[in-house]
Amino acid sequence: xxxxxxxxxxxxxxxxxxxxxxxxxxxxSYFAMLRSDADHEIEHLVNAFTVNxxxxxxxxxxxxxxxxxxxxxxxxRKPDREAIRIWSIPCSTGEEPYSIAMWLMENWSEVDKYxxxxxxxxxxTRALKAAAEGVYGARAxxxxxxxxxxxxxxxxxxxxxxxxxxxxxxxxxxxxxxxxGQDMARYRDFDIVFCRNVLIYFDDASRRIAAENLYDCxxxxxYICLGHSxxxxxxxxxxxxxxxxxxxxxxxxEATDDGK
Amino acid sequence: xxxxxxxxxxxxxxxxxxxxxxxxxxxxxxVLEKAGFEVEQAINGxxxxxxxxxxxxxxxxxxxxxxxxxxFSFIRVLRGSASHVATLPALVVxxxxxxxxxxxxxxxxxxxxxxxxxxxxxxxxxxxxxxGAPQ
Amino acid sequence: MPFIKRGASSTxxxxxxxxxxxxxxxxxxxxxxxxEVRWTAARALGGVAAAVPALAAALGSEQxxxxxxxxxxxxMRVGDEASVRALVPCLRSEDAGQRSxxxxxxxxLPGAVAPFMTALLADGDADVRIMATELARNxxxxxxxxxxxxxxEKESHPNVCAAAVEVLAEVGTRDAVPxxxxxxxxxxxxxxxPFAISxxxxxxxxxxx
Numbered sequence: 290x291x292x293x294x295x296x297x298x299x300x301x302x303x304x305x306x307x308x309x310x311x312x313x314x315x316x317x318s319y320f321a322m323l324r325s326d327a328d329h330e331i332e333h334l335v336n337a338f339t340v341n342x343x344x345x346x347x348x349x350x351x352x353x354x355x356x357x358x359x360x361x362x363x364x365x366r367k368p369d370r371e372a373i374r375i376w377s378i379p380c381s382t383g384e385e386p387y388s389i390a391m392w393l394m395e396n397w398s399e400v401d402k403y404x405x406x407x408x409x410x411x412x413x414t415r416a417l418k419a420a421a422e423g424v425y426g427a428r429a430x431x432x433x434x435x436x437x438x439x440x441x442x443x444x445x446x447x448x449x450x451x452x453x454x455x456x457x458x459x460x461x462x463x464x465x466x467x468x469x470g471q472d473m474a475r476y477r478d479f480d481i482v483f484c485r486n487v488l489i490y491f492d493d494a495s496r497r498i499a500a501e502n503l504y505d506c507x508x509x510x511x512y513i514c515l516g517h518s519x520x521x522x523x524x525x526x527x528x529x530x531x532x533x534x535x536x537x538x539x540x541x542x543e544a545t546d547d548g549k
Numbered sequence: 550x551x552x553x554x555x556x557x558x559x560x561x562x563x564x565x566x567x568x569x570x571x572x573x574x575x576x577x578x579x580v581l582e583k584a585g586f587e588v589e590q591a592i593n594g595x596x597x598x599x600x601x602x603x604x605x606x607x608x609x610x611x612x613x614x615x616x617x618x619x620x621f622s623f624i625r626v627l628r629g630s631a632s633h634v635a636t637l638p639a640l641v642v643x644x645x646x647x648x649x650x651x652x653x654x655x656x657x658x659x660x661x662x663x664x665x666x667x668x669x670x671x672x673x674x675x676x677x678x679x680x681g682a683p684q
Numbered sequence: 685m686p687f688i689k690r691g692a693s694s695t696x697x698x699x700x701x702x703x704x705x706x707x708x709x710x711x712x713x714x715x716x717x718x719x720e721v722r723w724t725a726a727r728a729l730g731g732v733a734a735a736v737p738a739l740a741a742a743l744g745s746e747q748x749x750x751x752x753x754x755x756x757x758x759x760m761r762v763g764d765e766a767s768v769r770a771l772v773p774c775l776r777s778e779d780a781g782q783r784s785x786x787x788x789x790x791x792x793l794p795g796a797v798a799p800f801m802t803a804l805l806a807d808g809d810a811d812v813r814i815m816a817t818e819l820a821r822n823x824x825x826x827x828x829x830x831x832x833x834x835x836x837e838k839e840s841h842p843n844v845c846a847a848a849v850e851v852l853a854e855v856g857t858r859d860a861v862p863x864x865x866x867x868x869x870x871x872x873x874x875x876x877x878p879f880a881i882s883x884x885x886x887x888x889x890x891x892x893x
Contacts, residue, residue, distance in 0.1 A: 317825040317855050324822045325794070372688065390687055404688050459687030470727065493792035497757040501727055504750075526749035526781065530618075532598055532630060570850050572880040579879075616784050644814070644843050665843050668875035 307334050326492050343384045345391070345425075346432040348485065351514045352392040354535035355481060359512050360397065363480045366510055366543070372404035376482045376506070378465060380409035383420025384429055385483060386460045387452055391441055408476070410465035417462050423452035468495045473502040479511055486516035500527055510543040561587040562680040563605060567597040567623065568612040568642070577610060580669050581676065594618030598626065601634055607680045611659075613643040613650075621657040628658035638679040642667060707732055714742045719751055726754035731761035740770030753785060760789045768796045772804070775815050787818050794823040801831045810841045817847040821855060828855045833863035842874045849877070853884040861885055 311330060313319035322330050346352070363373065377386040386409035393400050411417050426449055430438055442450035465472045467487070482503060488496050503513060504527050513528065514536065528539035564586050566577045571592075578588045589604065591597035593615055601609065609627070613620035624639050641654050641662040654662040661675055713725035726742070729735040739755050746752045756774070759767040774786035790797050797819050804816035817835070820828040832848045839845050845867055852860050868881040 315825070315857075317857065321822070321824055321855060372690070390685075394686075400686050403686065405686055406688055406690055455685045459685050459689065461689045470730075493788065494757065494760050494763075497753070497760070498730065501754055501757060526753045526785070530595065530598070530626065532602060532626070534602065537595060537599060572846075572850050572853060572883055573876070575883060576876055576879050614780075616788065619780050619784070644811070666846060666874055666876040671875075 304334075331490055331492075342486070343381045344429045344431055345384045345388045347384065347388070348516065349388070349392070349432070350535045351483070351485075351538070352389065353396070354514075354533050354538060355389075356392065356397045357535060358533050359481060359538070360399075363510070363512075364403070367480075370404070372406050373481075374406045374408070374479045374508075376476065376479045377407070377409045378467065378482065378484055379411040379413075379487050380417070380420055380462070381411055381413070382416050382425075382429075383409065383423060383452075383460070383462075384425070385409070385485070386420070386462075387423070387441075387456060389483070390456055390459055391437065395437070407460045408463065408479075409460050410463045410476075412464065412466045414464055417464060420460075421457070421462050423457045424449050425452070467499040467502060470498075470502065473506060476506045478508050479506050480508055481511065482507060482513045484513055484515060488515065504528070504541055507541040509541055511541050513539045513541075515539065561585060562607040563587045563589065564676065564680070565589045565591060565597060565600055565604075565606045565609045567591045567594065567609060567615070567620070569593060569615045570612070573612065573642075577667075577672065580672055584673055584676075586676070586680075594620075594623035594626070597623060601627065601630075601637065605633075606637060608638045608640065608676060610640045610642065610676075613641055613654075621653055621659075624657045624659050640675055640679055707735065711735060711738045714738055719748045722746070722748070722751045723754055726751060726758050730758040732758075733762050733764060733766075736762055736764070736766045736770060740766075743770060743774070749781060752782060756785055756789045760792055763793045763796055765796055765799065768793060768800060772800060775804075775812050776809070783815065787815050790819050791822055794819070794827075798823070798827065802834075805831060805835045806838075810844050813839070813841070813844045814847040817844070817851050821851050823855065825855050825857045826859070828852070829857045829860045832856070833860050836860075836863040836867045839867075842871055842877050845871065846877055846880055849880045849884050853880075853887050856884065856888050858888055860888060 307330070308316070308319045311319060311322060313322060323334065360373065367373075375389055377389060380386050386407050390407055393405065409420065411420070424445065425442070430442075430450065438450065441453050441456060443453065444450050465476065467473065467484075468491070484499075484503060488499060491499060507513065512531070515538075527541075529542060531538050531540050564581055566574050566581075566588060567590075568574050568577070569592055574590045574592075578590065581588045589600060589606070591600055594611075595618060597609065597611070600606075611620040611623055615623075618626075620641050620643075624641065627637060627639065628635050638660045639658065641657075641659040642665060643650055643654070643662055644665045651662065660679055663671055663675060707729065710725040710728045713721050714729075716722050716725070722742070726739070729739060736759065739759050743752065743755045743759070746755060756771065759770055768790065771786050771789050774782050775790075777783050777786070801816065801819065804819070805813055807813050807816065813835070817832060820832055823831075828851065832852050835848050836845060839848070849864065849867075852864065856864075864881050864885050868878050871877045
């Protein structure tokens, strides 16, 4: 198989390797394979392209949207004293849920006035274990200022820091599978769910199941933030699209006005 | 479009083409770029909304039959947005031609509609009108 | 720190016991006047092959879009011929969202949909034929090429041809080229289609080794 440089399409080396490794004779065959996820090819492709993609304050425009718009809106409708419940799923090695906590403390003037619960879940128990330990290297910290690192981490050695124990204790880590109905039935009444960069890797049926599960996990009027450039597979029947200057997020409808 | 809103002479009008079909996007882009317009593409309504919020456009061309968010829904959302975005001229491209669709296009807030298959001349003529460019 | 840990659910009660009702009660619940109950039932019956007739019947009368989605997902998860048979009528729905949902569901079942393709691609309604071309998108390239080339040879509506050409641009093999060329000749005077065909032929010819 040869790739002519003069052609319009740039072929990433990693993609070319996958095409060769699967014995696909052409793009079409390879993409057909991806679509049917034969031999878990999607996972292989993802692994080929993923180089520790998680870090603190990743896609922080969504965190900004949370403090600038979402929380205000949620609180307007929330009974007194009801906690704000936020869910990070998948949480991977913890950067996302800890970022949520840090962001709230740094950027939300009302953070001390409310009870906030942060739940963080993943299907991968090793990642959860690492998240609970809270040890990170330079790459995960790359978007944080020196001040932030001083404030929220303690240095272990040249290469690593450990997250502040108070912060670590603030997040509840659990194991959960987005497409397992029984798992997901244990999660209810969330105000904001961060479900970033995982649905795109699901096949159509799994994506729909996950979306339906997430619907049930949200309070009416609750919000979901997907990864940048992800779109909710079936938007109109389940979620409304909310456009804010910082981000586009999805909302479970407030009233049950489906008609009963 | 008022006089003050017309594109400055010499400035290229910017057009966003929203269609899930790569061939249609390519076709529109070729036709419009040859005619001197700057063209951006979006493959669905969500991507289109992001681009419309981030960049300035003089016109959006939207396919009605898109899988995740149909063109009418997109235009309704557009019209419900913050002011500079809400008044963005919108040309819808549909495959049906019945009065019901014309009415729906109007009700959704589209400025005009074209039927597929779209000819070069029809496309350019409508784009010229909607961007206030000289014909 | 303002953060508190309480538990996965804001209340500590066990998961809703309705969910453990078993297939029988879910089948009955599909007809509940309460949309929430129907929603839960449809989701619980996902992948249950024996439920397909009941799901199909429910799909026909369901008005609430969210519940309709869940019924379609449930049928998708079974994914057999009976499921496809239940989903196909939705292609004719007045509701664009429902049509689009049906296309998405059927697109994910290329194997089960295959026996239906000939009839769908020959349907009297051009819009149904257009949607049918979409269903070939996830088929093996040889199969998609075969059915869509067959369509191109006989199709008289340029928009249907354009839809088939679009799908071939993504999954077609070189075997599609003759039918594409013949179609371009037939529709030489029509806007857009000759462009689409020549672009597609170029794409198909250049990518394969």
